Every structure is written in C-alpha cells, then in structure tokens.
Amino acid sequence: MTAAAKTSSSVTATCLRVAAKADRIENVALGIEQRTLACVRPGDALVEIKAAAINPSDAKATLGLMPHAVFPRTPGRDFAGVVIDGPAELIGKEVFGSSGQLGIGRDGTHATHLVVEASALVEKPANISLAEAAGIGVPFVTAQEGFRRSGMSKPGETVLILGLNGKVGQAVTQIASWQGARVIGVVRKDEPYAGHAHGEVTVIDSSRNDVAATVRELTGGKGADIVYNTVGEPYYDAGTKSLAHLGRQIFIASTKATVPFDIFAFYRGKHTFFGVDSLSLSSPEAGEILRELVPGFASGALKPFPIKPDAIYPLQRAAEAYVAVLGSSRDRLVFQPNG
Incomplete structure (x- = not known):
C-alpha cells in the first residue's frame, strides 16, 4: 500500500x-x-x-x-x-x-x-x-550484520570475541549468548567483562595468556566455531589459530591493511572469513537489521x-x-x- x-x-x-x-x-x-x-x-x-x-x-x-x-x-x-x-x-x-x-x-x-x-x-x-x-545503533547493527553474514551462532557453539569490552564486542556477546552460544572474550589487560550477557562469559587476558592455547584448552581441543574479530590485525594470528575445523572468522576493523596469511591452515581447516563494513549499509538496510533485534530489546533479553x-x-x-x-x-x- x-x-x-x-x-x-x-x-x-x-x-x-x-x-x-x-x-x-x-x-x-x-x-x-x-x-x-x-x-x-x-x-x-x-x-x-x-x-x-x-x-x-x-x-x-x-x-x-x-x-x-x-x-x-x-x-x-x-x-x-x-x-x-x-x-x-x-x-x-x-x-x-x-x-x-x-x-x-x-x-x-x-x-x-x-x-x-x-x-x-x-x-x-x-x-x-x-x-x-x-x-x-552502530554497535548492534555491526554485531548482527556479522552474524547475518556468517550464520547466527547456535546453542552448543563457541564464539570467541576479540575486543570483548568494546561496544561492538559487548553487542556480539549479548546476541551470541541470547542465541545460546558459549562466549569466550579476549581483553588486553586484567579486567572483567563490562556488559550484559545470558550466562557466564569466560575472559582471557591476552597480556598474560596465549589466546589460542587457552581457547583450545577451554574447548577440549576443538577451538572456536566463530571468531568475531573486532580489532583486526593485532589479534589476527591469535584468532586464526583459535578457529575450529570449519570455523568462521568475522572482521569489522583493523589497524593495518595486511596480515601474514597461512593458506595451508586456511584451506586445511576449511575456514571461512567474512568482512563487515557498516559504512556500506544504507539507512533502510540498517533499519532492517535493527528490526531483527527489537524483540530482544522489547523482552529485556537484550539490554x-x-x-x-x-x-x-x-x-x-x-x-x-x-x-x-x-x-x-x-x-x-x-x-x-x-x-
């Protein structure tokens, strides 16, 4: 009409x-x-x-x-x-x-x-x-668009968030835990998770711990089904080494344009990489993404x-x-x- x-x-x-x-x-x-x-x-x-x-x-x-x-x-x-x-x-x-x-x-x-x-x-x-x-706005639109591109996280899956306490990292945590996934988050110093979540968020301090080794230990050797990299190049190596077989990694930003790329690990692990550029989204496209999240905010599941x-x-x-x-x-x- x-x-x-x-x-x-x-x-x-x-x-x-x-x-x-x-x-x-x-x-x-x-x-x-x-x-x-x-x-x-x-x-x-x-x-x-x-x-x-x-x-x-x-x-x-x-x-x-x-x-x-x-x-x-x-x-x-x-x-x-x-x-x-x-x-x-x-x-x-x-x-x-x-x-x-x-x-x-x-x-x-x-x-x-x-x-x-x-x-x-x-x-x-x-x-x-x-x-x-x-x-x-931007944090939740970016977070949701990453999951739309890569496939929404599911119960039983592990989502590793690089840059846990940034606003996008917190939005990713909310959405992933709302969908029943296990969340592991990486921070640069000794600090707790700062946002809302459904259930426990395991925090890894990258200044003290080997991220990939810790993720493998926490997941019984499997690795993360989804790595949501909100930082880019500084965590590229740790994120890639943390991926499970058939794992997917989402990138939304970076401090540098290039990274060392191990093509053997990529195809042997059957990994998939997704890029998300929120600046490419029109106002109506962003509105469509936000409407998907409204039930979560209306119910109080998302904060x-x-x-x-x-x-x-x-x-x-x-x-x-x-x-x-x-x-x-x-x-x-x-x-x-x-x-």
Whole structure:
C-alpha cells in the first residue's frame, strides 16, 4: 500500500557542521548552523531528534579517515526521536535508527532534526528510553550484520570475541549468548567483562595468556566455531589459530591493511572469513537489521548500553565530546540536541 501523503511542513533545524577535515581531533572546527529541513522526496520522514549517539567513526570521519566522507556536512550516524512529518501512520511515533551513510556521505544526526527515509525508522520498544535507543545503533547493527553474514551462532557453539569490552564486542556477546552460544572474550589487560550477557562469559587476558592455547584448552581441543574479530590485525594470528575445523572468522576493523596469511591452515581447516563494513549499509538496510533485534530489546533479553548523566552532551559541547569518544572514555556518549 502506498504511504499516505506528507504535509508540506518544514523546520529550522540547529545542526552541527564540519566544514573540512582536520589533522587532529583537537583541531576539528565544528560550527553550529540553522538549516531549513523538509520532506522533499516520496518516502521521506522528518524526525525531531531527542538523542543522537556519538560514535568513534563520527569523530574519525572529521579527520578524513573515511574516504567517501563529504565536506561540509552534519555528522552523526545514530539517532532516536519523534516523527513530526512524513507517512501519516508514523506521525508522533518514537523511533530510532542508524546508517552507514548518514553523517558520512550525507547530512547526519547531530542536529535537532533529521530528514531520512521512512523505511529506515524503527519503532522504539516502550521499555527503553530514547537516549538508550540512540545508543543501540552502530554497535548492534555491526554485531548482527556479522552474524547475518556468517550464520547466527547456535546453542552448543563457541564464539570467541576479540575486543570483548568494546561496544561492538559487548553487542556480539549479548546476541551470541541470547542465541545460546558459549562466549569466550579476549581483553588486553586484567579486567572483567563490562556488559550484559545470558550466562557466564569466560575472559582471557591476552597480556598474560596465549589466546589460542587457552581457547583450545577451554574447548577440549576443538577451538572456536566463530571468531568475531573486532580489532583486526593485532589479534589476527591469535584468532586464526583459535578457529575450529570449519570455523568462521568475522572482521569489522583493523589497524593495518595486511596480515601474514597461512593458506595451508586456511584451506586445511576449511575456514571461512567474512568482512563487515557498516559504512556500506544504507539507512533502510540498517533499519532492517535493527528490526531483527527489537524483540530482544522489547523482552529485556537484550539490554541497551547504559547512558550516564555525564555522558550526555549538548551540541555546543561537540568538540569536547568528539575528543572524549576517541580518547579514554568507555561510556556510550550521546547528544541531546533539543535539551
């Protein structure tokens, strides 16, 4: 059925703007501009942003580290808010969403309002706040897309997560344990798992232990059915040596472009490697992935990241927030553009 016709309303939005790339995050020139936004294409929706997460990729894109980033633009990939224009059945709905395009190749979510495809909007479960919904985005989309590509983890399988306490690592842990898999996670120092899980998460401190040998010991010599490598090259060797026969490894990032590749181990182990690039996902594609996770959030099986009061920023403190997200902060940071 064709969506109902939109009204012709427009809004004056307050938008964070980045005009050009910088050499260091401390030198990024962020401005605030007033811009007129309206639904102009069939299928558009206009959302009043109540919260917008601040991702490391948002800050990195201001440094020119994303080759398809355009300038000038409004940054921001994740959002939650209320639909104020668009298809009639969506008006007044509390929604959230994410994207690989928003804030990178087109104007994004670090603003008081956003025009986006209505098909990208996901209705927010009633049991989570708008700030929490805004924080789901990139980490859970990335985590779920890896499992969609490689095959969802199953009861009885072992999932090894390299970079356990990063936001994607925590999302992977939640999804894998929700599906009944055993989770083993790798950290760089002596620390416990920081997130939510269904059941015990075995933690390996890579600064003190041989990761592959420990995984073999924990699995009776079998190895991990799935290695979810959220770090890339630093853990490539450990992850590959931890794979079970017929194991699959998922990559989402790396610090270096190349690694030593043992082709004998690869084909003798019948391994499969999967690459996940969340930046390639359109807003509607990200929305489709998030809808798969909504039942988990609605039931309480999946938990959004906690949003601490001191992790909430106004747009006027954007420069400070961008430095924090690339620095020592491990909190989920969000803007509340409308106060």
